[in-house]
Amino acid sequence: MQDYDLDTLAVRAGTARSQFNEHSEALYLTSSFVFESAAQAAARFSGEEEGNVYSRFTNPTVTAMQERLAAMEGGDACVATSSGMSAIMATVMALMSAGDHVVASRGLFGATQQLFVNILSRFGITTDFVPATDLAAYEAAIRPETKLIFVETPSNPLTELVDITALSEIARRRGVRLAVDNCFCTPALQKPLALGADLVIHSATKYLDGQGRIIGGAVVGNKPDLDEVFRFLRTAGPSLSPFNAWVILKGLETLRIRMEAQSATALELARWLESHERVERVFYPGLASHPQHALAMRQQKSGGAIVSFEVRGAREAAWRVVDNCRLLSITANLGDTKTTITHPASTTHGRIGAEARQAAGIHEGLLRVAVGLESFADLKADLARGLALI
Numbered sequence: 001m002q003d004y005d006l007d008t009l010a011v012r013a014g015t016a017r018s019q020f021n022e023h024s025e026a027l028y029l030t031s032s033f034v035f036e037s038a039a040q041a042a043a044r045f046s047g048e049e050e051g052n053v054y055s056r057f058t059n060p061t062v063t064a065m066q067e068r069l070a071a072m073e074g075g076d077a078c079v080a081t082s083s084g085m086s087a088i089m090a091t092v093m094a095l096m097s098a099g100d101h102v103v104a105s106r107g108l109f110g111a112t113q114q115l116f117v118n119i120l121s122r123f124g125i126t127t128d129f130v131p132a133t134d135l136a137a138y139e140a141a142i143r144p145e146t147k148l149i150f151v152e153t154p155s156n157p158l159t160e161l162v163d164i165t166a167l168s169e170i171a172r173r174r175g176v177r178l179a180v181d182n183c184f185c186t187p188a189l190q191k192p193l194a195l196g197a198d199l200v201i202h203s204a205t206k207y208l209d210g211q212g213r214i215i216g217g218a219v220v221g222n223k224p225d226l227d228e229v230f231r232f233l234r235t236a237g238p239s240l241s242p243f244n245a246w247v248i249l250k251g252l253e254t255l256r257i258r259m260e261a262q263s264a265t266a267l268e269l270a271r272w273l274e275s276h277e278r279v280e281r282v283f284y285p286g287l288a289s290h291p292q293h294a295l296a297m298r299q300q301k302s303g304g305a306i307v308s309f310e311v312r313g314a315r316e317a318a319w320r321v322v323d324n325c326r327l328l329s330i331t332a333n334l335g336d337t338k339t340t341i342t343h344p345a346s347t348t349h350g351r352i353g354a355e356a357r358q359a360a361g362i363h364e365g366l367l368r369v370a371v372g373l374e375s376f377a378d379l380k381a382d383l384a385r386g387l388a389l390i
């Protein structure tokens with residue numbers, strides 16, 4: 001399947017057919033599988049014979065989804081998980097031990113930071129955070145115990161980019177794995193494995209489903225690493241439900257055209273916001289004014305569908321824009337066909353404290369819009385209403 005284009009893989013890679021030969025992928029809602037004999041049961045359990053045993057381990061619908069996403073990311077293997085967070089957890093638990101060390105980019109998804117800082121630290125896995133764009137800082141933070149570099153690009157909500165090619169060269173030279181959370185770009189816009197990363201992490205909750213229906217996650221990469229992740233998953237159990245896998249299978253089929261349409265509208269919106277007198281600054285990698293625009297155009301197919309901007313004024317002004325939206329949904333989720341708006345300083349980044357927020361560059365006037373499939377004209381009118389009242 002690897003020779004086909006992304007568009008073909010998105011609809012053809014990974015099949016799950018029953019004896020009825022259905023054209024759409026079959027949904028196998030079953031917790032366990034029946035054996036023909038005691039001998040077959042024994043052979044399946046020992047691994048001597050390939051086949052399904054129990055849906056915590058494998059399920060044909062989940063397997064089909066894993067094959068499709070692996071093909072689209074250009075990886076050898078994929079393990080689907082119950083959420084994006086459990087994908088990160090499973091990766092760390094499978095590949096690291098007490099005493100090991102992580103170098104992570106600052107500005108990771110909030111729960112990811114908390115996982116590293118508050119939970120993994122209790123089990124002897126420590127993390128150092130470095131500025132996302134500072135390649136020398138990653139290298140300087142690597143110690144003999146460092147096993148993993150973990151980054152997100154572009155970052156949330158300030159859309160800072162990590163140069164994956166350059167960082168993967170550092171990682172390879174120092175014998176450390178590089179994992180990239182590819183949630184914001186998806187394989188439709190960015191292929192971290194082709195750029196040299198070892199592992200790709202997904203929250204399938206976002207663009208892979210893309211329609212706000214399910215929670216899911218995945219890890220993609222090389223077979224030896226993914227075998228370890230699978231061994232962890234089948235024992236510890238953060239497995240993806242077959243139903244959610246089926247929803248993701250269908251979501252993947254339209255991923256590229258959704259990402260392209262949403263990114264095109266995001267670019268229009270970013271350009272309009274940049275010219276608006278009540279807007280102080282726009283953060284969008286597709287704009288020529290973005291400090292890493294050249295890298296974005298090299299590393300990504302487009303600027304993506306997330307636009308952040310700072311209004312002139314503080315919290316009151318930002319909230320006025322949010323509260324005057326009739327179309328945009330006030331929610332912190334992203335990656336939906338419905339456009340969402342959030343005020344990071346009082347929601348996703350509310351708990352980190354004013355000082356840390358200031359240091360991270362998350363100001364009170366900042367808003368994040370995750371552009372969906374509505375028309376540019378309607379989204380613009382919705383935001384213009386509040387901006388006019390600042």
Ligand SMILES: *Cc1c(COP(=O)(O)O)cnc(C)c1O
Nearest residue numbers: 083084085109181183203205216
């Ligand atoms: C949402 C998100 C996650 C976590 O995914 P869940 O499916 O909510 O567990 C991880 N990374 C990024 C970048 C996200 O946006």
